[in-house]
Each structure stands twice: as structure tokens, then as C-alpha cells.
Amino acid sequence: MISFERVSKRYDEGYDALRDVSFTINKDDLVFLTGHSGAGKSTLMRLIMLMERPTRGDVLVDGINLASVGSRAIARHRRDIGVVFQNHQLLFDRTVFDNVALPLVICGYDHREVGRRVRAALDKVGLLERERALPVTLSGGEQQRVGIARAVVGRPKILLADEPTGNLDPALSAEIMTLFEDFSKVGVTVLIASHDLALISRLHHRIITLREGRLVTGTAT
Amino acid sequence: MSRAKGREGASQSRTDWRDQYNSWLRHHRLSAADSLRRVLEHPWSSLLTWMVIGIALALPVGLNLALDNAQIVSAQWDSPAQISLFLKSDLAVEDARRLELQLAGADNISTTALIPKDAALEEFRELSGFTDVLASLDENPLPHLIIISPVPGLAPQAVITLQEELLAMPGIEQAVLDMEWLQRLNSLMELGHRIVYALGAMLVLGVALILGNTIRLAIENRREEIVIVKLVGGSNAFVRRPFLYTGLWYGVGGGVIAAVLLGLTLWLLQSPAQNLAGLYQSSFSLQGLGLMGGLNLVVLGGLLGLFGAALAVSRHLSHIEPR
Ligand SMILES: Nc1ncnc2c1ncn2[C@@H]1O[C@H](COP(=O)(O)OP(=O)(O)OP(=O)(O)O)[C@@H](O)[C@H]1O
Ligand SMILES: [Mg+2]
Numbered sequence A: 001m002i003s004f005e006r007v008s009k010r011y012d013e014g015y016d017a018l019r020d021v022s023f024t025i026n027k028d029d030l031v032f033l034t035g036h037s038g039a040g041k042s043t044l045m046r047l048i049m050l051m052e053r054p055t056r057g058d059v060l061v062d063g064i065n066l067a068s069v070g071s072r073a074i075a076r077h078r079r080d081i082g083v084v085f086q087n088h089q090l091l092f093d094r095t096v097f098d099n100v101a102l103p104l105v106i107c108g109y110d111h112r113e114v115g116r117r118v119r120a121a122l123d124k125v126g127l128l129e130r131e132r133a134l135p136v137t138l139s140g141g142e143q144q145r146v147g148i149a150r151a152v153v154g155r156p157k158i159l160l161a162d163e164p165t166g167n168l169d170p171a172l173s174a175e176i177m178t179l180f181e182d183f184s185k186v187g188v189t190v191l192i193a194s195h196d197l198a199l200i201s202r203l204h205h206r207i208i209t210l211r212e213g214r215l216v217t218g219t220a221t
Numbered sequence B: 001m002s003r004a005k006g007r008e009g010a011s012q013s014r015t016d017w018r019d020q021y022n023s024w025l026r027h028h029r030l031s032a033a034d035s036l037r038r039v040l041e042h043p044w045s046s047l048l049t050w051m052v053i054g055i056a057l058a059l060p061v062g063l064n065l066a067l068d069n070a071q072i073v074s075a076q077w078d079s080p081a082q083i084s085l086f087l088k089s090d091l092a093v094e095d096a097r098r099l100e101l102q103l104a105g106a107d108n109i110s111t112t113a114l115i116p117k118d119a120a121l122e123e124f125r126e127l128s129g130f131t132d133v134l135a136s137l138d139e140n141p142l143p144h145l146i147i148i149s150p151v152p153g154l155a156p157q158a159v160i161t162l163q164e165e166l167l168a169m170p171g172i173e174q175a176v177l178d179m180e181w182l183q184r185l186n187s188l189m190e191l192g193h194r195i196v197y198a199l200g201a202m203l204v205l206g207v208a209l210i211l212g213n214t215i216r217l218a219i220e221n222r223r224e225e226i227v228i229v230k231l232v233g234g235s236n237a238f239v240r241r242p243f244l245y246t247g248l249w250y251g252v253g254g255g256v257i258a259a260v261l262l263g264l265t266l267w268l269l270q271s272p273a274q275n276l277a278g279l280y281q282s283s284f285s286l287q288g289l290g291l292m293g294g295l296n297l298v299v300l301g302g303l304l305g306l307f308g309a310a311l312a313v314s315r316h317l318s319h320i321e322p323r
Helices: A041-048 A071-079 A096-107 A111-124 A140-153 A170-185 A197-202 B002-010 B016-041 B043-077 B093-104 B117-128 B131-135 B156-168 B180-221 B223-231 B236-279 B290-316
Strands: A002-010 A016-025 A030-035 A056-061 A081-084 A158-162 A189-193 A206-211 A214-217 B083-087 B109-115 B145-150 B172-177
Touching: A002 A041, A016 A041, A016 A056, A016 A206, A016 A214, A030 A041, A030 A170, A030 A197, A041 A056, A041 A158, A041 A189, A071 A081, A071 A096, A071 B223, A071 B236, A081 A140, A096 A111, A096 A140, A096 B016, A096 B223, A111 A140, A140 A158, A140 A170, A158 A170, A170 A189, A170 A197, B016 B043, B016 B236, B043 B180, B043 B236, B043 B290, B083 B093, B083 B156, B093 B109, B093 B145, B109 B117, B117 B131, B145 B156, B156 B172, B156 B180, B180 B223, B180 B236, B180 B290, B223 B236, B236 B290
Parallel strands: A030 A189, A030 A206, A081 A158, A158 A189
Antiparallel strands: A002 A016, A002 A056, A206 A214, B083 B145, B083 B172, B109 B145
16 A cells, blocks of 8 residues: 655755665555654655655555656545644644544535534544534643544545654553554554554554664565 | 445546535535635725725726716717808908808708808997097908808817818808817827726736735735645645635625725715706716626626736745645
8 A cells, every 4th residue: 555665855954864765554554653753754654645755766655656646636645645743733723623624625525424524533532522622722632632533534545643642641542542443444554653662562563663764674564 | 434435436436526516616615605704704904905906996997987977078069169261351241141041051060150240340349449449440351250050969070171161162261160179178088098097907907916915915824724724635726715715805895895986976976067067058967887887896806806816826825835
């Protein structure tokens, strides 16, 4: 589903965030991505979302080489991917409901379907009763869960999560991880960047580790 | 989750275009309503924008209306143009009378009046008070005079041709046309129209730029939101749409204000204009914008709004990319 072939990424400032990275993630895999801060985890995810283009090498998603996806097709590509951002990226002047509904509104679902799906997603992250709240009135962990609900509401083929449990307590983290596992069981490819080694080693999934932009484990598929 | 797969399958099917059309329509409705809500959320600043656009639109259109009205008035003045024919001084009164009759028969002349030289001298004596001086003259120095007026509605050029024909007739020494001021007025009016068009073009450009700037500010205010919408898969068209509608609403509002301003001005001027026309025994009444003219203004405003917004959006939206 996702494959990196000798991918390098050098930012304009001349810093090599990724160096010669190759790996493949199959459909309905759940894979953890770890590494020290600045190792290139977010960069790797940005390449999958086409927020950045690789300096060298190819990224393939669902059999399509992303180099062939032009700027006009980026929006289409992103609709197949649900993303939980490290910095939430919520709309602070909209309610929780409207934030979660955004991907569905973009895809043009009618409002009854939107309502149904948004409530189902909010229910999964335990925020159903806060749907009318504004994000500023929520705690960091609650905001993160709004971001998770928004990522899964459109039933994407791929789910990318950048530190999705960074602000959550252990019990809630475990619950969210179970939610992600459920998704991978129904055919969603899930890639989760996390520092929480204790949590992810307990879950027995494949782990890809980056160190200074190089892959150290997890090359095998 | 089985529905997720169902939908994937459905998106390949033939009903796909219908779905897409419906969702496209739905998003247009949403964008239009959302943009309108945002415009109305700040009624004072929106009203200010509307007023600026309204005045900028009303100014050239109003001036043009004023010129049109002036032209109608001056068209009514065309008919009383007169040609004074000074006859050869050796012509006898009987010959002058015969000439007058001949002229009265021409089909582009409506009235003729003969003022024999004796009557002219008498009139001059009364008016000038130079009784003694004139009495000392042994011969009347004035010629016979025939004053003719062309048939009403004769074009200025035809009147000039008539004047030249009359001048060529035997017995006529001079043919003086009292119309030069009218021609001057007409060419002034023509100049006025051109100035108004130039002014109008400038103001219309100004309106587009004002709207462009307003939209640019709206884009800056919603930068974060644009980034997020793009991150979760909003296309450029999707991001663009609300701003185009914002421009449309500003433009339409400006057009309405312009139509109202002009209507109000005309309404205020209507009765003074009628009074004035009454004093001159004229049936003239002010020509207004009319319903169609008003609607055209609103449509023009809307189009300008869209144009200004498209300008701003194409310049500023592409710079906003998720980082
Ligand atoms: N837009 C950018 N321009 C320049 N350098 C960047 C940019 N984004 C990231 N970097 C650099 O690339 C390196 C990798 O960054 P990245 O965000 O991928 O790290 P990370 O593994 O996600 O770290 P963290 O765990 O702290 O989130 C960092 O050294 C960072 O300074
Ligand atoms: Mg990161």
C-alpha cells in the first residue's frame, strides 16, 4: 500500500531529514514509526501526504507513484488519507462537530449522512457530548481526540497518525491504540509515529525505527 | 466498516457523476450561505464596503443619466432655431412680399415673417431712443428682413444646408442662423459623455480593486483554515468558492446601494425639474434608471465583485500551502 524506494529528503536549508529510506507497508498492516526527536518521522508522513516532495527516490501509495500526481490531483490523493497531526490543526472558530465534519463536507455528503458519521466518530473517541463545544474549551488530550475523529470519519484507505497519544493518559492511549487496531482489521493501512516505546512494544506490531533520517529496523515487509 | 468498502465500490459506478453533481451543488449552496453569513456578521464594515462600491458605481451612471436628460431637453430646443434673411437693400417691398410667399411654400420651412424696412426702422426708433439721429437720415439704411423657422425636428445639419440654399437665392443678401450655441452645446455634451465614460472605466476598475483588496484581507484572516482544508483534501476550487461568493455578495450589495442612491436622487429632483419645465411650458420630465437599469446595476456590481474576487484569489490563494 505504501512503499518508499531509496527516498531522500533534503530541506531547503540543506538539512537531510531522510536518507536513502526504503520500506513497504501492506494493506491492512498497522506499523509503528519511532525514532528520536528530529529523526524524520513527520517528514516521512509529509511525503506520503504530498506536503513535501522527495529530493531523491520514489514514494508509491496504492500502486501510484506520487511523482506522477500533479498539484491539481493532490486534493484527491489526500481524501484517501486520514491524518492525525502532531499539532492538531483544528479550526478554532468552529465547533467540534464542524471540525470533524470537514472531510465529509469536502467530499460532498448530504447533511444527514454527515451527522450520522460525525456522531459515530465522536462516539468512538468518547467526545459525543462535546460536539457543540469550541476546541479552545477542550483539554489538549480532547483536542487530540477531535483530530483522531476527523482523521477516521471519512473512512480513509490510509490512516497516518503523528504522535496521536502524546497528550493522553496511559488508559486513554491504550484505548486509542485499540481503535487504530480495529481500523487495520477492516482493511485500513495504519502508520503511527510514536515515542511511547513501552506502549507500542506491548502491541506486537511491526516497528520501523529512524535514526538521523536513516532506517535502522523494519526494512523487511 | 463494511459500508466503507461499499462506498468505494459505488464510487466506480455510473451514478458517480450524479453524486458528484449533487455534492458540487450542495457545496455551492453551503459556500454561498456561509459567505453571506460572514458578510452579515460584520454589518458595519460590510455596509461601508457596500457604500464605497455603491457610490463608485452610482457616480458615472448618475452623470450619464444627467447628460441623457440634458440631451432630451436640448432636443426640444432644436425646433425654434431661426434663420434671419436680410434682403438686398434695393429690393422693393412687393418683391420682398413675393419672396416671403415663395419661401412659405417650401416644405422644410414652417413659418415665415416679413419685417419691411419701414417697420424695422420704426421698431428700432422706439427701442433705441435715437429719434433725432434717425430723423436726420434722409434714407432708411435698414434692409427688409424675413425671419423663417425650419419645420420642427429638422436635423441641425439639414438646417445648415437650408441656410446655404437660402443664401444662394437671388434677392437675399445675408442668411444668419441662430444655432451656433446649440451646436456648441451638443459638442460639449458629447465631450461630457466621453469624460463620463473614462471616469466610469476608472471607477469600475477601482471597484474591482477595492473588492480584490477586501477579499485579500478575508483570505489572510482565514489562512489557517485554508491550510487545514487543503490538508484534509479540499481542492483549490473548494477553497476558492467561498471567497468568490464573498466577492459576489459585496458586489451585489454595492449594486443595490448604487441603484437606491440613484433612485433616491431622481425622486428628490423629480418635482423641482417638473416645476422648472412647467415654467418653460415644456412637457419634460426626468428620465430615471427604470427597473431594468436598476437590475443591470446590481448584475454589474455582482460581476465586478466576482471579477475582483477572482483576481485576489488567483494572486493570493496559491501562496497558501500547508507547511
Ligand atoms: N520545513 C522544514 N524546513 C527545514 N527543516 C525541517 C523542516 N521540517 C523539518 N525539518 C528538519 O528535519 C528534521 C526532521 O524533522 P521531523 O519533523 O521529520 O522530525 P520528527 O522525527 O517528526 O521529530 P519529532 O519527534 O520531534 O516530531 C529536523 O531536524 C527538522 O529540523
Ligand atoms: Mg514530528
